[in-house]
Amino acid sequence: MALLADGTSALLIDGKLVPGSSGTFPTLNPATEDVLGTAADADAEDMGRAIEAARRAFDETDWSRNTALRVRCVRQLRAALREHVEELREITIAEVGAPRMLTATAQLEGPIEDLGFSADTAESYQWNQDLGQAAPMGIPTRRTIAREAVGVVGAITPWNFPHQINLAKLGPALAAGNTVVLKPAPDTPWCAAALGELIAGHTDFPPGVVNIVTSSDHSLGSLLAKDPRVDMVSFTGSTATGRSVMTDAAATIKKVFLELGGKSAFVVLDDADLASACSVSAFSVCMHAGQGCAITTRLLVPRARYDEAVATAAATMSSIKPGDPSDPGTVCGPLISARQRDRVQGYLDLAVAEGGTFACGGGRPADKAVGFFIEPTVIAGLTNEARVAREEIFGPVLTVIAHDGDDDAVRIANDSPYGLSGTVMSSDPDRAASVAARLRVGTVAVNGGVWYSADAPFGGYKQSGIGREMGLAGFEEYLETKLIATGVQ
Template identity: 65%
Template sequence: MPLRPTTSSDLLIDGELRPGSGGTFDVINPATEQVIGQAANATADDMDAAIAAARKAFDNTNWSRDHAFRARCLRQLRDALLAHTDELRELTVAEVGCPVFLTHGPQLVGPVTDLGYFADLAETYEWRRDLGEAKPMGIPNRREIRSEAAGVVGAITPWNFPHQINFAKIGPALAAGCTVVLKAAPDTPWCAALVGKVIAEETDFPAGVINIVTGDDHSLGALLSTDPRVDIVSFTGSTATGRAVMADAAPTLKKVFLELGGKSAFLVLDDADLNAACAMAAFSVVTHAGQGCAITTRLVVPREKLAEATEITRNALAGLRADDPTKPGTVCGPVISARQRDRVESYIRLALEEGGTLETGGDRPERPGYFVSPTLVSGLDNSSRVAREEIFGPVLVILPHDGDQDAIDIANDSPYGLSGAVWGADPDRLDAVVDGVRTGTMGVNGGIWYSADVPFGGYKQSGIGREMGVAGFEEYLETKAVARPA
């Protein structure tokens, strides 16, 4: 059946598709600034109903104990979504503004396919582990460790990679046996709501196991943090909001997973292929208009090669102009909203105020849509705000270093530690840099770490915990020790 909403999408609560109690709100295409439809606008009452449904489903059904059934439901969802790939691709590009090529990877097909990995984990994970015999106080006992679902998960997700982040939360949470309330970002409600439609109409998920709530009120997510019926909050977004989530969750001492901001460094050693490295740094920072927490936005090059690296990067960025995301070959589409464009442009102005030079970009293309031209800033040091704060746009700062240890120090001189990259020729030097940089992921000479089985998360103010992989799956488990007389 067709997946496209004719007027508006619905909430998924307790197994039913229903309108939002707050009516609807507009869905806007960031590449055209045009309203393309409406989404259900939830209220606090809708969120209360969703939490109640998730709590009931966890407490009163066999969902958390039937590993094979959970795996079957996840594979059903994967297969049903893949059957709707063409429709979802069109909607995702229109709603998110991402270039089409990304929907063949992390913007759609990749995370949908990854549901199969978590289905496999549900079936193969060692849910019980025998510890053998021991004699505490001389009394023989047999012990075992059981892993059990943690309970109700409140998942709060952002707009930049909605499918990837939504499925990186609900996939492992459901595979682990939890029930879920997903609060989707107001800027990209359809990406979540249409998954809810598929779940309700084309899978066997029991009522209440997965609930999907959309709304333009950001405070709805805070209800998940404060409600005692929710056992875990899994949040991806800004570091500032992550602090608020953690504070809201503190009174009920619920478990909190946070995947937060980044200002990752792209380190180029003096024996690297400078042309290849700088071209890759340029490509990375404009991908999806720089709207990725793990994108490398500080290019750190040998001081003696700074002028050459600046020229190479400037020319590469000039050839990667912001353009229509539906066009083949587009890498840099629009930013998500007028508000985000204003934020990015405020940092470009700040770069000039701090004494920087705009090597290229810094303007808006003359076309409808929330576009910002790919921008390279030189002439700043790592203490500048533009080099330290997350911009979330196609803005790259180039910085000089004075040797490998200085490059490591610059990378680490940041409140964040989410991702990074290093380019060079000597394997021992590369390995020393990887060891030295305090960050959750590192790419070496273009290596790609993103995969369903690779845990993702950060050091320092980039977050708490890991998403994806076995480590991400285990975020949604509790550990129970059991002993009986031998």
């Protein structure tokens, strides 16, 4: 894809591709530790210009009222992404360390197609609803509910699934009539900058409607939460950072969407096929090196079959070797950075200090002197009170915990500050449904069901977040509700 003359990616501000005021910063290949290239490094003044452009585009153009234009632009973006999908695939594999197989689904192609849901929803949405005539306080009145765009949206996104999360914010926010300033993670600037290039060169988005600001400064996103010109902040990332975003946004009482961490439970009931369930659980934790907020990293199994469950999970995880993400057969690639690898290793060391043992894994692969790899690891011998069972590790690490029946399994699953996702396995559909109904989480997979879909809402309870992304609920996160009351003569 085209870059600026000096070979770096660019910012997109007010419809133009521009360099960053702080120069450039490198982006790395996490599998090789090589520098891939450089990205535009924005500063606070660049962010201020992006916010001002978004504010002006919302206030001074008809973008928020021109549904046909918005639908056309979002579909143009989808078409441009489709046209350049192979270039984007190679960028994603190299910069994110995403296994090639995942780019056919949630890492790239899935999010591209999901843009169609946002465009279709805007096109068919009931923007106005007639409540009919009434006489409040004896005054004949016709009431209409109008749904309108929130305004300027600040979107702050992480590095683990950059296309999925960037587009899950941009698609509905733009289709709903908002203007957007996107601040992606410093670890994956090229994935976001590629969007800016395609928007600038292949779509009719008016200047200022979409702004993309890459920066090496992790804190630059806080300006979006603090700035009074921004009407809403949409953040995906860690719970700790989510608290900071919420605190910063409180000063201007702006709308906040948060999709945060998880420590989800995979509940195996005593009538389930234990071997199959434990293998599925172990495999899912290895995908993309466990770098997913909704991955079920606690495996809850019947106490009487605990050792069997640990052995089965360990056999599956031992068979999955961390490898080159560009290889079509790779399931578990690298972690995103040395910092993240060291963080995961710190949790593995903690597991031993807490009295746990490794049924497999436990550190860096012996054959991987280069790259930010961690072995798929099964931790055994701990209860749900252990920190490694309560805190989000964000690596290929599975903690196996014993339960004493359905009620105890529900208790353990819910005994978490998080409430993002969960899985229930049972040969009895009614029993599985009963357990699923009692889990305090935003999504539950029952007996192999898949909850991820463009038309299905995703989000969590408790410290896993506020609001929903995707689906109609995700579209409506970016809308305000106005009641218009007109006197009837």
